[in-house]
Amino acid sequence: MDKYRVEQCAELQTPGVALMRLVLDREGYSVYQWCDQPETEYGMHFHNEAQSHWIISGQLEITVQSVGTFLLKAGDRDFMPANTYHSARVIGEEPVMYLIGSRH
Numbered sequence: 001m002d003k004y005r006v007e008q009c010a011e012l013q014t015p016g017v018a019l020m021r022l023v024l025d026r027e028g029y030s031v032y033q034w035c036d037q038p039e040t041e042y043g044m045h046f047h048n049e050a051q052s053h054w055i056i057s058g059q060l061e062i063t064v065q066s067v068g069t070f071l072l073k074a075g076d077r078d079f080m081p082a083n084t085y086h087s088a089r090v091i092g093e094e095p096v097m098y099l100i101g102s103r104h
Contacts, residue, residue, distance in 0.1 A: 002050070002081040004064045009075025020054045020099050027052075029101030036060070036096050041089040049104045051080045058096030063087045072098075 009015075015023075017033075024031045029052060036058075044065065053060065054077040062078060063069040065085035072078060080086065082104075090096050 002079070004067050004078065004080050004084055004086075006070050006072065006076060006078045009073070009077075011075060014056075014075030017056055017099070020056070024052060024054065024099060024101035027101070027103075029103045031099055031101050034098055034100050036090050038090050038093050038095060040096075042087055044085055044087045046083050046085045047080075047102070048082055049102050050082045051103075052101040053078050053080070054099045054101070056097040056099065058094045058098075059091040060096045060098065061089050061091050 021031050053062070053072065055072045055074050057074050060072045061069060062072060063086060064080075070078065071091065
């Protein structure tokens with residue numbers, strides 16, 4: 001079984017949105033762009049499909065049940081298996097913009 005994991009951006013500059021989309025698409029994800037305003041919070045929930053969140057700007061804190069809490073910043077990406085219980089909230093005064101890759 002896959003486990004939740006985070007890849008932190010090791011580059012000095014985050015990849016461009018077009019490159020992020022291309023990588024997600026080539027990995028078999030359906031991709032859409034999302035933006036959450038400061039103070040946005042999502043309670044504990046799950047998705048029937050696997051997802052990957054790739055942060056364009058801002059900061060998103062994701063708490064995964066029985067795993068831990070992770071802070072995703074620009075360029076960081078996570079891999080979330082289907083049916084993983086998690087919550088999320090925007091950190092700071094800046095909106096968080098990110099790509100969501102979804103696949104069955």
